[in-house]
Amino acid sequence: MAKVPVQFTLNGSEKAEFVESGTTLLNALRDKIGDTSPKGGCHQGTCGACSVIIDGELRLSCLTLAETCGGANIKTTAGLAEGGVLHPLQRAFLDGFATQCGFCTPGMIMAAKVLLDRTPNPSREDVVEALSGNVCRCTGYEPIIQAVLSAARANSQNVA
Amino acid sequence: MELRKDYFADVRTDGLNEIGQPRPRLDSPGHVTGKTAYFADRNFPGMLHLKMVRSPHHHARIRSIDTSEAEKHPGVVKVLTARDVPHNVYTILILIQIGPEDETVLADGKVRWKGEAVVAVLAETERAAQEAAAKVKVDYEVLPAVFDMEEALKPGAPLVNEYHGQNYYLYDSGECRKVRFGDVEAGFAQADHILEQSYQSSPIEHAPTETTGCVVAPEGNDRFTCYTNTQAMFFTLDNASIILQMQGSKLHFVGGTVGGGFGGKVDVIVEPIAILAAKLTGRPVCFIYSREEEMQISSPRAAEKVVIKDGVMKDGRIVARKVTGYTDAGAYSRHSPYGAQKGAAHYPGPYTIPNVWIDTYCVYTNRTPSSAMRGFGVTIGDFALEVQMDKLARLIGMDPLELRFINAYRDGDMKAHRQPTEGAALIECMQEASRAANWPVAEKYMAMSSYRKGA
Missing domain, CATH: 1.10.150.120 ([2Fe-2S]-binding domain)
Structure with missing residues (x-):
């Protein structure tokens, strides 16, 4: 399976990974990058547990392909607290x-x-x-x- | 919140200092920061994915299984069938001596419900496992199936589960769990009115947002760590030990963090086969239900049918109650024999009735095996009983809350299953409910107590 490079900003940090074409952003975040705060409850866009913010928009990461997120600014709940202070x-x-x-x-x-x-x-x-x-x-x-x-x-x- | 400490003030010795005080939950900081580690948040290098080949038939004989094409599929590491499982036929309640063992980890010779696990495929990726599972060829001879409990109990019905030999669980009391108290026929003869009604429910799926699953890591010293979302850690460990014929000391279970359970995660379903796969491949293994599997495969609350016949006096006293309860276990026991037994003790409800006759059946059908869910064995029964109480009240033209005061059990009353009532407080709860709901009842009921004077 061909791998594709993908680069984006996650909670203010630059991330670069090679993922298999067709990998969801949810799986890329959880399995490759190690941010497990988005959850996989249905993998079919019905439960909302995988919700993340991409360029200010609420998105279901289980229905978003990682390879479409090049250059995006992504936020997850894991990055919400700043300097140890809860949002x-x-x-x-x-x-x-x-x-x-x-x-x-x-x-x-x-x-x-x-x-x-x-x-x-x-x-x-x-x-x-x-x-x-x-x-x-x-x-x-x-x-x-x-x-x-x-x-x-x-x-x-x-x-x- | 208002705490009424005047009730039972003479018997309370505690200060109830914690009740009514908000205390932070210990797990909340992890939840709101996304740091809580659910089992699926464990990721190990080289982890294999397990996908199950499942029966498309409700009831069928397996003529043959051909895994050769699946084994050749790129990325496949191992394919498991019944013969790979050391102790393939099990039942979870065997730990408390409720047998016989009646369920297979992987189907052997026969499938008894649509969705039953037949072959486990292990591959480098979830996709490869899924594709290979589709290449497993199972030759089935479809058998007649039975889906209705009363049909299943008729002579000549298809036999669902050979380990039982009949389509009901055989209790030490016979074909059903029985409660006999007083003389129910004499009670009916004495009653001013008889009301017989039938109630039934469909299976209910728990539908937790986190699906059932586990991740197993071989530790290199012949021990295995199993990260699981089971609601029954030690039950699962002990059953895995039996199924795998492996000492419990070889198994390390890590859990307690469950993304919604509601009773749906007390069956021992994913862990034994995942541990076996990790043992046979020497690799970490992830077995997690898809949303579709969670909805179709995991045990629901049992379908139930409850037939209630009551004898009631014009003054509101229920003098006789006869109940026949049916619990649809589906194809295998799991927790249902226990659920049906609980119902037998529960069916008089929180009422003191002098003449009671109860039969509860745990019935096998070719439906998805049912199991625990929030008060299983009594929840559907309570629905039936309380609807019945309202119907009785209408029948004799009495206020439904007053009817419940008249029949409420009080401390010292003997229940039909021979347990004396203690700490009932039902009268007091209904008095508060009457005030809170602004549903007034006659003063004599507001003067009642769960204590019987002089008792």
Whole structure:
């Protein structure tokens, strides 16, 4: 199987790898680069556990080919805390008991981050819509929605 | 949260200082930073991928298996069949003396449900394993299948599982688990009304976001480390030890981090064959269910049928209850004989009924083997029982909550399966529910207690 070179920025660091043509970004991140924060729950674009941010857009890394990500700026939940300080979303998920088994959490946080980057003061409906592609089978949706709203409030207080 | 410490204040000695206090979860920091290590986050150089060849038939005899084309496929390292498994016929509850062993790790001579594992293919990549699995040729002679529990119990039904010899689990009490308490026929004779109703449920899939799987690494000293998302670590270790005929000291299980289980990860399904593959190849092995396998192959909650016949007085007292419960185990036992047995003890519900007759059957059919899920054996029963209670209340024109007060079990009452009731607190819960839901009941019920005065 032919290997193709791929180079992108992951959480601020330059990464260069050779991957088999057809390798998903999810598998490249997890198996080649060692960032296992995106999870493979379905490998068919239905659960949202593999969500990452590519050039500011929320993407399902299980449906994105690594070879299409040349030059991209990719962010994952593993790179969200800066200098050991949790991002307000991470803090809010922690304080608000918004994790149960934790498997959906990195994807939820990515989806919430894209929302807050664009809509700093979202309504509850905005949050529900933004998380609608992410499955939490422990059915802990309410604390997750509350955590995102709480992180938005914390952000706006910091800005003010 | 409001804590009502006035209930049972005379018997409580603890201060309940922790209850109602938020405490950080120990696992949350790992979850929110993506650092929590699930089994699939372990990656070893040279790791092989295992894919299963599965039965396309509900019930069939295997005439022959030809793996030659699969073995020639580029990237394939090993192909395993039943004869490679040291102790191929097993049953997980054998650890607590519930036999007979009735299930194969890899099918031997016969398949009993659509999706049953037949041949395991190991290859350098997931893709190669998948492609090679498609090249395994299995010649089947399709047999008549049975999917309905009551059909399966009729004489002349296709025999699902030869290790049992009949399509039900044989308890020490016979073809079903039985509870006999008082005289149920005398109770029915005395009753003002009789109500017989039938309830049934379909299988339910747990659908965890993390699919079932494990990663096994040979340690070079004849020991194997198995990273797994099982919900039953030591059950799995002990069963793997039996299936592989390998001392438990050779097996090191690492787990406890489960991406959603809900009871769906208590079967011993992926670990023994993955450890065997690691042993026979000397390479790390990853066996992880695809989403399709998780939905189609992993054990669901059993389908159940519950027939309830109650005798009730005009004043609301239930004087007789007869229940026949059927649990669809699918083709193999797994945890279902235990689930059906639990139902037998549970069917009177949290009510004191003087005359009870219960039969629960664990039935074998050619459906996907069922197993544990959140309160299995009693959850569907509770649905049936509480719907039945509402119907009884309507039948005699009584408030459904008051009907439950009248029949509620209280401390000291003997249950039908001969366990005395202790610490019931049902009356007190219903009193709080009455207030919280603004569903008032007569004052005499609000004055009741789970304690019987002078008891």
